[in-house]
Each structure stands twice: as structure tokens, then as C-alpha cells.
Amino acid sequence: VTGSVLFLAAFFACAVEAVEATTVVLAVGVTRSWRSALRGTAVGVLVLAAVVAALGPAISSIPLGPLRLVVGGLLLVFGLGWLRKAILRASGYKALHDEDLLYRKNLEAARSAGAVPSRGWLGGDSYAFTLAFKAVLLEGLEVAFIVVTFGANARNIPLAGVAAASAIVIIVALAVIVKGPLSRVPENSIKFAVGVLLASFGTFWGAEGAGAHWPGSDASLLVIIPLVALASCALTLSLRSKRAVPSGIAEPSAAAGVVPS
Amino acid sequence: MSSVAAAVRSFYAFWWDFIIGDDVTLAVGVVLGIAAVAAIHEAGVASWWALPVVWVVALVWSLRRATRRSGA
Numbered sequence: 001v002t003g004s005v006l007f008l009a010a011f012f013a014c015a016v017e018a019v020e021a022t023t024v025v026l027a028v029g030v031t032r033s034w035r036s037a038l039r040g041t042a043v044g045v046l047v048l049a050a051v052v053a054a055l056g057p058a059i060s061s062i063p064l065g066p067l068r069l070v071v072g073g074l075l076l077v078f079g080l081g082w083l084r085k086a087i088l089r090a091s092g093y094k095a096l097h098d099e100d101l102l103y104r105k106n107l108e109a110a111r112s113a114g115a116v117p118s119r120g121w122l123g124g125d126s127y128a129f130t131l132a133f134k135a136v137l138l139e140g141l142e143v144a145f146i147v148v149t150f151g152a153n154a155r156n157i158p159l160a161g162v163a164a165a166s167a168i169v170i171i172v173a174l175a176v177i178v179k180g181p182l183s184r185v186p187e188n189s190i191k192f193a194v195g196v197l198l199a200s201f202g203t204f205w206g207a208e209g210a211g212a213h214w215p216g217s218d219a220s221l222l223v224i225i226p227l228v229a230l231a232s233c234a235l236t237l238s239l240r241s242k243r244a245v246p247s248g249i250a251e252p253s254a255a256a257g258v259v260p261s
Numbered sequence: 262m263s264s265v266a267a268a269v270r271s272f273y274a275f276w277w278d279f280i281i282g283d284d285v286t287l288a289v290g291v292v293l294g295i296a297a298v299a300a301i302h303e304a305g306v307a308s309w310w311a312l313p314v315v316w317v318v319a320l321v322w323s324l325r326r327a328t329r330r331s332g333a
Contacts, residue, residue, distance in 0.1 A: 069295065074280070076291045076312075080320055081282040084327070093328050141279070202291075203313050210295045211302035212309040224313075231317060239328060 002218070005225075006154045009197040010163035012190045013146050017139040018171035023099050023181045024135035027106030028128040036128035043129075044136025045168070051144045052161060059152040069209025071149040072202050078146060079198025083232055086192035091239035096188055103181040106131075146198065153205050196232060200225040284326065290319020 021041075029037035059067065088094035110127070143164060151160030174182055204214060204221055214220035281288050294315030301308035 073291050073295055076316065077280060077282075077288050080287040080291070080316060080323075084284065084287065084320060084323055087324060088327055199316070203316065206291070206295050207298050207309050207312040210298035210308070210312070212298050212312070213307075214309045220309075227313075235321065235324060239324065242328070 002154050002221075003156060003159060005197060005201070005221075006150055006156060006160055007163040009150060009194055009201075010143075010147050010160040011167045013194045013198075014140075014143045014164040014167035015171055015185070016187050016190050016194065017143050018168050019099065019182045019185050019187060020097070020102075021135045021139040022171055022175045023103050024106055025132045026175060026181060027103050028110050028131045031107055031110040032128035033125035036125040037132040040129040040132030040134075041136050044133045044140065047137055048140045048144050051141070052148055052157075055144075055148045056152065056157045059148055060155070060157065062152075065209055067209070068153060068205040071153050072205030072207070072209050074202070075146070075149055075153075075198050076202025076206050078142065079195050079200075079202050082191050082195030083199055084195075086188050086195055087232060087236045087239065089188045090192065090236045092243050093239060099181040099183040099185075099187075103183075150198075150201065153201070192232065196225065196229045200228045203228070284323045286319050286323040286326065287316070290316050290322075294319075 021044075025037050025041050028040075059071070062070075085094065089096050110131070147160040147164050148157060151157030154160075171182065200221065204224055208214065216223075291312075294312040297311040297315055298308045301311055
């Protein structure tokens with residue numbers, strides 16, 4: 001069970017962030033220079049791979065008790081952060097991620113940036129290189145941490161790495177096929193699902209690391225995950241109804257299609 | 262000296278934003294929850310329930326603050 005959940009969590013976490021990074025890379029590639037955008041992307045991916053390669057063995061060498069305490073706590077903080085955002089978006093209190101809008105904004109910004117002095121190895125356009133590099137690094141850093149911490153706790157960092165790499169390959173392939181931002185990917189629902197998984201495993205490992213013994217041991221995860229999902233759905237519905245009362249009508253654009261299932 | 266201070270500040274700000282994110286309530290809730298588990302476990306009582314209870318309270322609190330800020 002842990003292996004398949006580890007794969008799914010790493011895969012979907014990486015897919016969501018890859019969609020966001022792809023939007024920026026596409027925008028600077030189309031308007032500025034594909035060569036520089038792709039070089040910036042490649043360097044960003046290499047830095048992320050180096051982070052995973054350096055942190056993975058270091059974290060894996062920590063004894064399981066302290067590892068579960070610290071890493072469980074961190075996963076829980078990340079998971080609750082993702083859940084909070086997903087609940088606020090699904091209930092209409094926060095705008096949904098609009099990849100088309102972000103794409104257009106990035107296109108305008110890249111066009112208005114004008115000529116930027118560049119160096120040869122950046123591929124001719126340092127603006128495109130820097131923007132693509134930053135997008136990939138910043139969007140990917142949290143995923144790198146999730147891959148390393150989740151993988152280390154499950155004692156299977158390679159599986160988490162394979163899941164993350166698969167997600168990147170699929171998202172990039174989709175972007176090449178679509179030739180535009182992947183606005184149809186249900187980012188909020190995926191974030192919601194990943195948040196549930198991270199919060200569930202973070203709760204399980206964090207409490208174990210602090211000394212608790214779960215009834216049923218690992219099997220308790222089969223209860224924790226649905227309970228976390230149910231609690232999150234209940235919070236979403238509660239906020240939606242609260243929002244609908246004073247304003248009369250919930251914003252259809254914010255609420256449509258994001259009910260976590 | 263000021264550039265060093267600025268670098269330290271931006272380093273600190275990066276990690277704060279990276280780990281804590283939009284609302285410190287969740288991180289505080291997780292730390293308190295883990296501390297509660299450890300304390301209850303030390304007392305010799307089953308403690309697995311404490312962490313989920315504390316983080317649910319922290320999440321509800323954090324969502325309430327966010328929805329109040331949005332003015333709805």
C-alpha cells in the first residue's frame with residue numbers, strides 16, 4: 001500500500017508543479033528564445049536532481065524514529081498547506097489557478113521586457129533562460145522535498161524519483177502535443193488529493209515518531225486517509241455554504257468543476 | 262555588512278515561505294500536536310489521537326482567518 005501511495009503522491013505532486021512551470025517555459029519560449037528557455041529548464045531540472053541526490057542518502061541515514069518525527073511533521077505542514085489552498089479554492093474564497101491567464105500574463109511580460117544582454121552559454125537570451133530556470137527550480141523544490149522525505153520514510157527514494165520523473169515526461173509530452181498551456185488539467189483536485197495523502201502520512205509518521213502506537217499499525221492508514229479526505233470535503237462544503245449565504249450566489253467560475261472527489 | 266544582512270534576511274524569508282507558507286497557524290498546530298503526542302505518551306496513555314485532533318483545530322482556525330480576511 002505504502003509503495004503505491006508513495007508513487008501516486010510523488011507523481012501527482014510533481015505533475016501539478018510541472019504544469020505550472022511548463023506554462024512559464026512555454027511563454028518565454030514562444031516570445032523570446034526556445035533555446036534559452038530549454039537550457040534554463042534543463043539546468044533547473046539538473047539542480048533539482050542534484051538536490052534529491054544529495055539530500056536522499058543524507059536523510060536516509062537518519063534513524064527511523066527521529067526521521068519519522070521530523071519528516072512526518074514536515075510532510076504534515078506541507079500537506080495541510082496544500083489542503084488549505086485547495087479548500088479555499090474549491091469553496092470560492094481563492095481564485096482558481098488559471099493557466100491560460102498566467103500564460104497570457106507571462107507572454108506580455110516577456111514581450112515587454114525588451115532586449116537583455118546575454119551570454120553565449122545561456123542560449124542567446126538571458127531573460128528567457130533565467131525565467132525558465134527560476135520557474136522550474138521554484139516549482140520543483142517543494143516536490144523535490146516531498147520526493148526525498150516521503151521516499152526516505154517509506155525507505156524507497158528511487159520509486160518516488162521514478163514517479164516524479166514520469167510525471168515530468170508526461171506533462172512535457174502533453175504540452176508538446178497541445179502546443180499551449182495545460183489549462184484542462186484539474187490542478188485543484190490534484191492538489192486536494194496530494195494534500196490528503198501528505199497530511200495522512202504526515203499524521204501517521206509524525207505521531208509514530210513522537211512515540212504513539214497506531215491501533216492496527218500500518219493498517220490504520222486505511223482509516224486515516226479516508227477520514228482526512230472526508231474532513232477536508234466537509235470543510236469545503238461548509239465554507240461553500242457559508243459563502244453562498246451572504247452573497248446569495250456562489251461564484252460559478254470559482255466553484256465549477258473543483259468538487260474534490 | 263548591509264549586503265550580508267540582506268542576504269541573511271532573504272535566506273530566512275525563503276525558508277520561512279517554503280516551510281511555513283501562507284499561514285503560520287498550521288506549522289504551530291503541527292508542532293503543538295507532536296508535542297502533545299509526546300507528552301501524553303510519556304504519561305503512559307494512548308496518544309495517537311492527539312496529532313489529528315490538534316491539526317484539524319489548526320486547519321479550521323486557519324481557514325476561518327483566511328475567509329474573514331477575504332471579507333465574505
